[in-house]
Every structure is written in structure tokens, then in C-alpha cells.
Amino acid sequence: xxxxxxxxxxxxxxxxxxxxxxxxxxxxxxxxxxxxxxxxxxxxxxxxxxxxxxxxxxxxxxxxxxxxxxxxxxxxxxxxxxxxxxxxxxxxxxxxxxxxxxxxxxxxxxxxxxxxxxxxxxxxxxxxxxxxxxxxxxxxxxxxxxxxxxxxxxxxxxxxxxxxxxxxxxxxxxxxxxxxxxxxxxxxxxxxxxxxxxxxxxxxxxxxxxxxxxxxxxxxxxxxxxxxxxxxxxxxxxxxxxxxxx
Amino acid sequence: xxxxxxxxxxxxxxxxxxxxxxxxxxxxxxxxxxxxxxxxxxxxxxxxxxxxxxxxxxxxxxxxxxxxxxxxxxxxxxxxxxxxxxxxxxxxxxxxxxxxxxxxxxxxxxxxxxxxxxxxxxxxxxxxxxxxxxxxxxxxxxxxxxxxxxxxxxxxxxxxxxxxxxxxxxxxxxxxxxxxxxxxxxxxxxxxxxxxxxxxxxxxxxxxxxxxxxxxxxxxxxxxxxxxxxxxxxxxxxxxxxxxxx
DNA sequence: GGACCTCTTTCCGCTCTGTGGAAAATGAGT
DNA sequence: ACTCATTTTCCACAGAGCGGAAAGAGGTCC
Numbered sequence: 001x002x003x004x005x006x007x008x009x010x011x012x013x014x015x016x017x018x019x020x021x022x023x024x025x026x027x028x029x030x031x032x033x034x035x036x037x038x039x040x041x042x043x044x045x046x047x048x049x050x051x052x053x054x055x056x057x058x059x060x061x062x063x064x065x066x067x068x069x070x071x072x073x074x075x076x077x078x079x080x081x082x083x084x085x086x087x088x089x090x091x092x093x094x095x096x097x098x099x100x101x102x103x104x105x106x107x108x109x110x111x112x113x114x115x116x117x118x119x120x121x122x123x124x125x126x127x128x129x130x131x132x133x134x135x136x137x138x139x140x141x142x143x144x145x146x147x148x149x150x151x152x153x154x155x156x157x158x159x160x161x162x163x164x165x166x167x168x169x170x171x172x173x174x175x176x177x178x179x180x181x182x183x184x185x186x187x188x189x190x191x192x193x194x195x196x197x198x199x200x201x202x203x204x205x206x207x208x209x210x211x212x213x214x215x216x217x218x219x220x221x222x223x224x225x226x227x228x229x230x231x232x233x234x235x236x237x238x239x240x241x242x243x244x245x246x
Numbered sequence: 247x248x249x250x251x252x253x254x255x256x257x258x259x260x261x262x263x264x265x266x267x268x269x270x271x272x273x274x275x276x277x278x279x280x281x282x283x284x285x286x287x288x289x290x291x292x293x294x295x296x297x298x299x300x301x302x303x304x305x306x307x308x309x310x311x312x313x314x315x316x317x318x319x320x321x322x323x324x325x326x327x328x329x330x331x332x333x334x335x336x337x338x339x340x341x342x343x344x345x346x347x348x349x350x351x352x353x354x355x356x357x358x359x360x361x362x363x364x365x366x367x368x369x370x371x372x373x374x375x376x377x378x379x380x381x382x383x384x385x386x387x388x389x390x391x392x393x394x395x396x397x398x399x400x401x402x403x404x405x406x407x408x409x410x411x412x413x414x415x416x417x418x419x420x421x422x423x424x425x426x427x428x429x430x431x432x433x434x435x436x437x438x439x440x441x442x443x444x445x446x447x448x449x450x451x452x453x454x455x456x457x458x459x460x461x462x463x464x465x466x467x468x469x470x471x472x473x474x475x476x477x478x479x480x481x482x483x484x485x486x487x488x489x490x491x492x
Numbered sequence: 493g494g495a496c497c498t499c500t501t502t503c504c505g506c507t508c509t510g511t512g513g514a515a516a517a518t519g520a521g522t
Numbered sequence: 523a524c525t526c527a528t529t530t531t532c533c534a535c536a537g538a539g540c541g542g543a544a545a546g547a548g549g550t551c552c
Contacts, residue, residue, distance in 0.1 A: 005531060007294040008509065009539070013256045014298035021322035023354060025361050028500060038541045043501060048253040052260035058330065060376065061547075062500050065330075066323035074320030076267035077312035084304065084311075108269060115271050128520075131273060131309060251502065254538065255510065274529060284512045289530060307519070308529050494552090501546070509539070517530065522523105 012037065013045050017054060020066045025058050079201070083208060084116060086241035087199075091118045091210065094234050098227050100214035103129050104199070105141035106207065107150040112142035120214065129213075134188065137171055138164050140196035141209035143182035147173040148198050148206035163187050181228040185221055193219040195228045197235035202243035210235050258283065259291050263300060266312045271304050325447075329454060330362060332487035333445070337364045337456065340480050344473050346460035349375050350445070351387035352453065353396040358388035366460065375459075380434065383417055384410050386442035387455035389428035393419040394444050394452035407436050427474040431467055439465040441474045443481035448489035456481050 012035060019034055020026055032042035046064055049055040053069025087104050095102045095118040102120070105112040111133035136142030137157045145151040153173070157166045163186045165171055176182045183195040196211035212227050213219070219227065258281060265280055266272055278288035292310055295301040299315025333350050341348045341364040348366070351358040357379035382388030383403045391397040399419070403412045409432045411417055422428040429441040442457035458473050459465070465473065 005290050005293050006297055007255050007259070007290055009253050009255050010259045010291060010294040011298065013253070013259065014294070014300065017319055018298075021319050024322075024326050024352060024359075029498095039500075040502080040542080041540060044251050044253055044539080045256060047251050047501085048256040048260070051252055052257065052264075054260065063376075065326055066319060068323070068327075070316065070323045071320045073263055073267050073312060074317045077314070077316045080270050080311055081314075106270060113270075130306065131271060275527095285529075286513080286531080287511060290510080293530085495550105496552105497548105497550080499547085499549100501544105503544075504542095505540105507537105507540080509537095511534105511536085511538095513533095515530105515532075518528085520525105520527090522525085 009045065012041075013049055016042070016045055016049060017066065017070070020055060020064065025063050025065050028062055028064070031064070079207075082242055083199075083238075087116065087208075087210065087238045090234050090238055090241075091116065094118070094210070094212070094230060095120045098212050098230055100212045100219055100227070101129075103141065103211050103213065105134070105139075105145070105196075105209050105211065107145045108133070110136065110151060110154070112136050112139055112145055112151070112209065114141070115208075120212075135160070137166075137168075138184060138188040139211075140182045140184045140194040140213070141211045143171060143173070143176060143184065144196045144198045144209040144211075145206065146171065147176035147182060150206045160188050161186055161190050163190075179228075180232050183221075183224045183228070186216055191216050193221070193224070195219075195224050195231060197228065197231040199235045200239040200242070200244040204244060207242075208238075210238060255291065258287075259295055262288070262291055262295060263312065263316070266301060266310065271309050271311050274308050274310070277310070328488055329445075329484075333362065333454075333456065333484045334364075336480050336484055336487075337362065340364070340456075340458070340476060341366045344458050344476055346458045346465055346473070347375075349387065349457050349459065351380070351385075351391070351442075351455050351457065353382075353391045354379070356382065356397060356400070358382050358385055358391055358397070358455065360387070361454075366458075381406070383412075383414075384430060384434040385457075386428045386430045386440040386459070387457045389417060389419070389422060389430065390442045390444050390455040390457075391452065392417065393422035393428060396452045406434050407432055409433050409436075425474075426478050429467075429470050429474070432462055437462050439467070439470070441465075441470050441477060443474065443477040445481045446485040446488070446490040450490060453488075454484075456484065 016031055028043050032039045053067050055064050056067035058065045091102045100120040102118045103114045104116045105114045113133050114129040117130045136146050136151045138160050146153055153168045159166050181197045185193050193216045194211050194213035196209045198206040199208040201207040210231055262277055274289050275285055278285045299313050301310050302313035304311045337348045346366040348364045349360045350362045351360045359379050360375040363376045382392050382397045384406050392399055399414045405412050427443045431439050439462045440457050440459035442455045444452040445454040447453040456477055
């Protein structure tokens, strides 16, 4: 990744943000001087940044400072960095203990999206799920997110295997909440089983799910409760690291 | 300020930040689709944002998320918004009480820079100081920032009037710290007097000064201690609002 | 209130920067 | 090792961004 594949006006806009962070309130002319660009260029870049909420005018016309949009972005960044960072060591340990692939999934636009993965030690292990959207009703993470209200149940549930549950009532969301974990037995793919538990954010709402998945010859239905207990404990620990105390 | 005076590539870069805030981890192709631009355009915009620290790659090549630079900018934005917002009502009241122009000044590159102002009710009042850099040794705010270590004393101090103090030892910084306020008597301009007190941030360090200034026929040397007492009280109140408890 | 000054914003012609298409590079899966 | 999908880099070209100038806006002074 070299400097030749960048965008000069974006570089300049970012430089404006840096100057405002360092200097506070600044005028168009001062920013133009410091950037070594024409005043109208500085004014136009500031207009774009203001339109995006990253800078705002501080009362007097022509005086600019960083805007609230920056704080909003940082809030999202902090939350995302926290979940990835805090879950990593726990997932590494869990994959060793359970012997299967461990994933973290978050709710996104009606699907469960896997944001990280640690493979188990077995020679035969499943897909790379990172970044993949998975249907909520046919995955254990998805069912957790549905059961705790982080995702909405659709009226029509698509079939992936003969064992996919296609009726909303058949998902057993009440039982999942009561039990504290969800599982799937060859509902997404033949030969693939999984089990998941809910991760809570600071305010107690379920923000993600931690799951273990593996081939059905290894992760048998008989084994699911034992693995679930470990996932529930891991989810509790991750939740605490995110600031949830109960 | 219309949409016609913006910069398309900056708009696109900001849109990428918004998508990452909403979606979390995203791939180049997904961002390109959502932005309705070519993949190479998305890749190049991300490269610029990554170079500026606002996004980072989340382990896997081609997967991007918001970066730490966003959190850093937000930290600066929060600090700046707090000082302006919290000091405003207090300065409004103070200008009425004291009857003179009230300013807040912060240390910037060796000078005291005025970031806000409330004019007193008098018909004759001074300059608009907002945004103006003032020499630290010849202004009351500057002397406060020097006395409490927020600014450094220069070896050579420029003369503005016959009354300007041009020797570093003559500034009386020890006395200012002991007294808790600083003043100037026609040291920056003939006929202009001022007095200032220190504002502390959350960690107790002096981050700004609140001052009152006016014509020397009104703000006489005899009146300075009384006005100073009100400024010290106002500074204490602003400091508390910024999170300083002592 | 008018004149003057300084700064910001908007307009416009021009050129150079950003774009999209294609090729090269890269990484995952079998 | 091969295949495939995705990302990154390269390059020609045109249109987006630039700087200069004019218009707009606000403050100061008389």
C-alpha cells in the first residue's frame, strides 16, 4: 500500500481535521495557510466536512471546530474495537477447550454476520465464516440474536436443508431465552451442527453471540448441552469485559 | 452554503466512515456497491482514510473498520466543546456583574488565543478579541497561562507600550500563583487594563484563563482586586463543570 | 447610516486529479 | 499446484477540483 494510491482532497480534508484537533477553533484563512492551498479550496473542503457533520461553525461565521459527527463515529469505533479485542483471548481458549471452531456474530440488517473466528485444533474443520452473513433462523448465533430481540423474525423462513425450521413458531425462541443458549442441527448445511450463547453490552442488551460449530459426527446433539455450558460462561466473561455487570 | 460547493471525493470518504460506523467490518467490494462506485475507487478512498488513521484493516486483507484516529479526534472535539459550552453562561453573567468584556483564552503555540467573548453592557468597550493571538507576557490571560505552566516564558519579551514588562523576572509569576490571578495595566495597549484567573481541566492542570478587560479609566488598578475575586469564582465554577474537583 | 476594510463564500474557465476499466497481485480453498 | 474471488495498482481521459476573481457578509469607524 503505497502513497501513490491515495486521494489528495481526502488527504487534505483529514489534515484539516488534524489541525482543528490540535488548534481548536480556526478560521478559513488560517487553515488555508497551514494547508498551503487557496482560501476557496479550504472553504470548499470545510463545507464538505460540515455537510458530513465532522466539523461545525462555532457561532461566528467562518470559525470552524470539530463537530459532533466525530464523537458519533468514535462511539461506534470504540464499541467495535472493544468487542473484537475483548473477545479474542476468550475465543482462543474456548476453541482449544471445546475443540471446535468458535465465532463471534453481530446483528446486521436482519442477518447474523460473523466478525471473528478461531479454528479448533481438529484436522477437519468448517468454513471460514468471517464476514459472512448467515440467515438468522438457520444458525445458532442467529437464533440467539432473534430470541433476545437483536434481530427480527421474518414471516417467511427459507429452507436450506430438509431439517431447516421454516415456521417462526418452530424456532422455540422462548425456550432459548429460558435455557440461555441456542443450537442448530443440520439446519443450515447437512453435516453441520452449532451452538451459541448471548453476549451483552454495557446496557444489558444482547449485542452479539459467541458460537461453536463443527461436523455433526463430532458435535453431536448429545454433546450440545456440555458445549453450551462453556459458551454461556465465555459469553458471560466477554459481557463483563464489555462493561455488563449483573 | 449550498450543496454545490462541496467536494465529491470527501463526501464519499465520509460516507465510507458512516457505513463502517453502521455496519462494522466491511469489505472493499461491499463498500463499493453501497457507494455505487467502482471497486478501485473504494479501495483508493480507503487507502487515503487508512493513511490518515481514520480506518484500519481488521486483520484480514481487504476488511476494514473504523480506526483509532477517529477516537483521537473525538477526544479533542469533546474537550473543546466542553470548554466553550460550559463557560458560556458563566461569562454572560460575569459580563453583566463586572460591567466589562469577558474572554476565555487557551494556550496555543506560545500565545494566549481568545476563543470566546461576551461584551459588557458599557457603550465604550474594547476590541473583538475572538480568534486573536495575544502575547502571553503582555496580557492578563497570558500571564495566568505562563504562571501555571500552560505556556513557556520566552527569553526576549517584545515591548508594546512604555509600560510593557520586558524582563521575564519582572512578570511576577510566583506572586500570580500565590494570589491566584494576574493583571495588566496598559502593558499591551495604552488605555487598556485587564485581569484574569485560571481555569482547570479534569486532571487539575490549567487549560484556559477567563479574563475581564476594559478602558483604564473604568477598570482602574484600584478596582482590579474586586474584579479578580469575581473572576476567580467564575474560573472555579467553570473548572468544576469541566470535571475538576478540589 | 455610510464608507471602508477584512474575511468568507460563490462562480467560472482550465488543468490536473480522480475515475473506471483492465491488469497484476494476493490469499483462501481444494 | 491450480482455481477462483477479491483487492490493489496502473493508466488514459474527462470531469471534478482548483485558484483567481467577483460577490457576499460582518465589523469598525466617523
